[in-house]
Amino acid sequence: MAGGTRLANTAWEALMAAHAxxxxxxxxxxxxxxxxxxxxxxAYTLSKCPAPISVTELHRHVLLSQPALSRLVDRLxxxxxxxxxxxxxxxxxVLVSLTALGRxxxxxxxxxxxxSVARAVTSRLSPAELGQLETLCRKLARRxxx
Amino acid sequence: MAGGTRLANTAWEALMAAHAxxxxxxxxxxxxxxxxxxxxxxAYTLSKCPAPISVTELHRHVLLSQPALSRLVDRLxxxxxxxxxxxxxxxxxVLVSLTALGRxxxxxxxxxxxxSVARAVTSRLSPAELGQLETLCRKLARRxxx
DNA sequence: TTGAGGAGTATGCAAACGCATATAGCTGCC
DNA sequence: GGCAGCTATATGCGTTTGCATACTCCTCAA
Numbered sequence: 179m180a181g182g183t184r185l186a187n188t189a190w191e192a193l194m195a196a197h198a199x200x201x202x203x204x205x206x207x208x209x210x211x212x213x214x215x216x217x218x219x220x221a222y223t224l225s226k227c228p229a230p231i232s233v234t235e236l237h238r239h240v241l242l243s244q245p246a247l248s249r250l251v252d253r254l255x256x257x258x259x260x261x262x263x264x265x266x267x268x269x270x271x272v273l274v275s276l277t278a279l280g281r282x283x284x285x286x287x288x289x290x291x292x293x294s295v296a297r298a299v300t301s302r303l304s305p306a307e308l309g310q311l312e313t314l315c316r317k318l319a320r321r322x323x324x
Numbered sequence: 325m326a327g328g329t330r331l332a333n334t335a336w337e338a339l340m341a342a343h344a345x346x347x348x349x350x351x352x353x354x355x356x357x358x359x360x361x362x363x364x365x366x367a368y369t370l371s372k373c374p375a376p377i378s379v380t381e382l383h384r385h386v387l388l389s390q391p392a393l394s395r396l397v398d399r400l401x402x403x404x405x406x407x408x409x410x411x412x413x414x415x416x417x418v419l420v421s422l423t424a425l426g427r428x429x430x431x432x433x434x435x436x437x438x439x440s441v442a443r444a445v446t447s448r449l450s451p452a453e454l455g456q457l458e459t460l461c462r463k464l465a466r467r468x469x470x
Numbered sequence: 471t472t473g474a475g476g477a478g479t480a481t482g483c484a485a486a487c488g489c490a491t492a493t494a495g496c497t498g499c500c
Numbered sequence: 501g502g503c504a505g506c507t508a509t510a511t512g513c514g515t516t517t518g519c520a521t522a523c524t525c526c527t528c529a530a
Contacts, residue, residue: 182451183442189454190346190441192461197343198387199465200336214488214516234478241344243518248480250516270478270525295336296329302463305328308335311460315338317448318457319345360486360518380508389488394510396486416495416508 193318203298209290212257213283216242218291220250221259221276221284230263230273259283339464349444355436358403359429362388364437366396367405367422367430376409376419405429 205215213221223239224231237247251274254260259280265271276284303311351361359367369385370377383393397420400406405426411417422430449457 186442186445189458196461196464296332299332312335315342318342
């Protein structure tokens with residue numbers, strides 16, 4: 179394994195470990211109420227969207243297969259947290275958005291979760307380090323840089 | 325939301341996004357053969373252990389419930405990739421280790437996967453940045469710093 | 471205008487997951 | 501020494517997931 183490969187892999191492994199450790203910490207909290215973490219993740223993604231978005235667009239932000247996401251949206255809709263509407267400009271597309279109830283629920287959970295995140299993360303990294311981490315991860319999150 | 329909380333949360337969100345983007349990229353490759361990514365993850369974890377480890381210890385490294393891990397080890401054992409043995413010093417414990425076949429399989433997949441990781445990651449970050457990322461993520465991955 | 475090919479979403483089905491709990495073994499206090 | 505309570509792993513069961521594919525609608529070229 180060449181030097182660059184090794185460095186790349188240890189860095190990626192560290193990122194995976196950090197992700198796993200913190201996800202477990204968050205999962206252990208009783209913040210989530212009626213939603214699973216994945217459902218919350220979708221609700222959170224929707225909460226950042228100024229307008230309804232398609233399932234495909236939603237899928238870009240979520241680590242889940244398309245059918246699983248489709249059914250997850252089903253469940254959120256059944257709970258009245260999310261609305262589906264046809265896209266007037268493309269009959270194939272279903273546009274998804276939070277209902278008022280969904281928005282409230284997301285906010286309530288989000289507030290608590292944000293505190294957990296802050297607690298977990300600021301106890302391990304300084305503000306300067308957090309800034310660096312964000313910069314690095316944003317670069318990593320870009321698609322297809324090839 | 326206080327300034328520190330905001331910074332902490334945007335950094336964490338960036339890390340999640342990076343994780344999701346790259347995981348999707350890796351999942352899309354046909355590297356995995358007969359194993360799922362999670363199964364590979366367990367095999368990889370075992371490959372780094374000089375001696376057999378308990379299911380509980382394994383569980384610390386994997387983002388999965390204990391019963392799910394228990395059954396995942398079942399599957400690996402059925403495929404002959406993993407061996408279970410009783411712990412002589414504690415009758416409750418099951419010690420897990422890779423078989424020769426398991427080690428080979430992990431190595432084969434691991435080689436390809438390492439190349440994918442290197443390709444994905446070095447195209448987005450410089451060696452210096454990778455070093456920083458590793459340092460930051462290692463700090464993040466530490467447990468209970470409270 | 472029509473039909474071939476493609477994109478977006480949903481559904482059938484088997485596999486995998488999480489939660490609750492059972493089981494087996496350890497530990498420590500009376 | 502024996503029982504209460506704890507830790508480690510496994511199992512029952514309902515839910516969620518992924519894969520393959522169906523279905524619907526769009527696009528584009530002849």
